[in-house]
Amino acid sequence: MAERILVVEDEAAIRTVVEYALKDAGFEVLSAARGDDALAVLDDNEVDLVVLDLMLPGVDGLEVCRRVRTTSQVPIIILSARSEELDKVLGLELGADDYVTKPFSPRELVSRVRANLRRARSTPEHGQMLRAGDLEIDPVARSVTKNGEEVYLTFSEFELLHKLASAPRRVFTREELMNHLWQGSFFGDLRSVDVHVRHLRQKIEDDASAPELIRTVRGVGYAFGREVSKA
Numbered sequence: 001m002a003e004r005i006l007v008v009e010d011e012a013a014i015r016t017v018v019e020y021a022l023k024d025a026g027f028e029v030l031s032a033a034r035g036d037d038a039l040a041v042l043d044d045n046e047v048d049l050v051v052l053d054l055m056l057p058g059v060d061g062l063e064v065c066r067r068v069r070t071t072s073q074v075p076i077i078i079l080s081a082r083s084e085e086l087d088k089v090l091g092l093e094l095g096a097d098d099y100v101t102k103p104f105s106p107r108e109l110v111s112r113v114r115a116n117l118r119r120a121r122s123t124p125e126h127g128q129m130l131r132a133g134d135l136e137i138d139p140v141a142r143s144v145t146k147n148g149e150e151v152y153l154t155f156s157e158f159e160l161l162h163k164l165a166s167a168p169r170r171v172f173t174r175e176e177l178m179n180h181l182w183q184g185s186f187f188g189d190l191r192s193v194d195v196h197v198r199h200l201r202q203k204i205e206d207d208a209s210a211p212e213l214i215r216t217v218r219g220v221g222y223a224f225g226r227e228v229s230k231a
C-alpha cells in the first residue's frame, strides 16, 4: 500500500508541484492550504508523513507542529521560505524531524521524504532495556522513563539517547550521530545535533546546566556519562 503524505502549503503553485512530485514517486497525497484544515485532516486520517509550510493562514506551521507533537510521532518535514538559522532550529525544537529551505527542487524534497520514512520504519538493533540510575530506556516501546515517569522524546532525541547509552563512555562525533539519525543519508547542518542534545538534557538531566548523563566532549562530540545496565 502506498504511503500517505499530507502536504500543507497555502501557495497553490508550490503545493501543486509538491503533490505532483510525490504522486509521481508513488505516494498517496492529501493536501491542505491552511493550518486549521491540516489539523482537521490529521484528526480524520492516518498519515505516514507531513510536509509542512511554516507561514500559513489559520493556524501557522509552528503551532500545527506543536499540536501534532502532543499526540503523534509522525515524521514532519518543515518547508521554510525564511532561510535564517533560527527558523530551522525552531522547527527542530518543536519536534519537526527535518527541514527543506525554499526554493527547493521537487527531487530534493522527495529524497528527504524517503529518508524520513525509512528512518521512521527502522528499529534499533538492540532490543534490550537500558538502565542508568533512575533513567530507563525501552527500545522496543521506544519509551523513556525517569523516576518511573514517562519522558516524551522526539524521534531524533530518542535515537541519540539510545545510541549514546548503548555504548557508555564512548565518544561519538557529531557526524557519527547525524549519520546514525539519518542512516548515512544525512546532509546539512551538524549543529542540529547540539539542538537535539540541549533539549534532551532539559528532559532527562537532573540539572540541564550541569549535565551528567549526556557529556560534552569538547571539540569532539558527546558521550553517555553513566554506567548502564542491560536487562
Ligand code: CA
Residues within 6 Å of the ligand: 009, 010, 011, 053, 054, 055, 056
Ligand atoms: Ca506559506
